[in-house]
Amino acid sequence: MPSRPDRRLPSDRLLTVLTCPLCPSGLAPADGALRCADRHSFDIARHGYVSLLTGRRRAASADSADMVRSRAAFLRAGHYDPLARALAGLAAELAPPDATVLDAGSGTGHYLATVLDALPGAMGLGLDSSAPALRAAARAHARGEAVGWDVWQPWPVRTGCADLVLNVFAPRNGPEFHRVLGPHGALLVVTPTDRHLGELRPSLGLLAVDPRKEERLSRTLAAHFRPAHTEPLEYAMSLTPEDVTGLVTMSPAAHHVCPAELRRRVGELPAPVRVTASFVVSVYRPKGR
Template identity: 50%
Template sequence: MDPRIVARLRCPVCGEPLAEVAAGTARALRCPRRHSFDVARQGYVNLLAGRAPHAGDTAEMVAARADFLAAGHYDLISDALTDAATEAASGAYPLVVDAGAGTGRHLAAVLAALPDAVGLALDVSKPALRRAARAHERATAALTDTWQRLPLADASAAVLLNVFAPRNGAEFRRVLHPAGALLVVTPAADHLAELVDALDLLRVDPAKAERVADSLGGHFVEESGTEHRARLALTRTEVATLVGMGPSAWHTDPAGLAARITTLPEPVPVTVAVRLGVHRPR
């Protein structure tokens, strides 16, 4: 694992620094108190303190997300994050942390634009981390629950990404450098609007902006907010992939969904609409 990243990791049990150790072909991270955390052969390290409350996205959901993102449909999100991160990152070997990283595609795009940066993908889904660990040569992936204390030193991150993921305001503030930036991407009110009614999908919470403000307000000040929009023309297969990678996959009957998708005229028009908030520590 990249020693620049390991140096900023902390033991989730006692908070002490971690160091990489090897025993034959196996690798692990270990603290001075001998708490040890295995590095999986797929490249990610398990830094959970105890059991996760849930397993996160399934292998099927992660595969759907990887296919949809690889087609470039959400590149406007990666581009917006890259522009904001390029302005925010500073210091020697800045650390970019993606909390709820999924496959790591957005993190990889940011790292590609910041040749001196290193990246850490955090997620609770093992299938996602298997992909995130390979997303970029300067990235490391760790299994962790972002609602718990993050396995990072205080003020260790220059940029923190949060894309369609839970927000732990207190921990984000603790691990972010005072001069750093938290970049939060949330769906706008009309995100995927054409599919919501046609396929009976979950709707964007009308109080989304208020909930984001409540979760971060005591720890961050929003410096700027911008909307990013695109109009997609998808095949029915791509629509099924899009639904299968998101939260509606947990709440939709597969047979009923497939039947409704067959009634859609091709190409299927779909609006992508997201908001990027740039937040600075208080």
């Protein structure tokens, strides 16, 4: 996938989507920053992303640099490529080639970049609160942009601007998903099933996935969306000990076991490690459209 250079100004198309988080105004480049008519100013990082998080709006938690490095390495190794291909295939069916795609909790931008490859004229915007993740996302694709934001808050984007919203293992803000989608827009959500990484949980102390996760997802979105399509995806992965360590380190499970103990536990696993990847990919359409 094509990468984009560092320190590039946000595209004109992005500026038609973004709004100032402190007032309703649009944003425009000014002296290495983005500024609105009321002179609220937001720096463009040298890595190519813009952070609109300020003061009380700063996210309480975000992925660390170690988590982002581990996630980038694991994804580069191709272990979740079947999921990325499934998202790209659905995106090509759901959105026009020149779509505006928003990725809520985009992380490194890996899945957004794959979707943009499937939509040759699309522009992508990834929202995330982690600076290390934003640095990676800003370089993930030539037509991808990265903006620092807490997706639990009202988003600094225009109402009805998006053709497709992605939500892959990330927080779900139903009201904002609904607000930003256009009349024919779609929401594409990925959640793990209770079988996901099941072989690793007893030995590595990973947190269990709630078996009613899909039911809770539907309840969370029910006020604003109707389910349109559900697609299960399950396959076996063959992982090295290094892959397993990265898989744990890239997730919130890393907070529950110290690095030395994790290495010890992983070292006791038979190599290669056979692990189940199990997801549900769901398509939702906004109600009232």
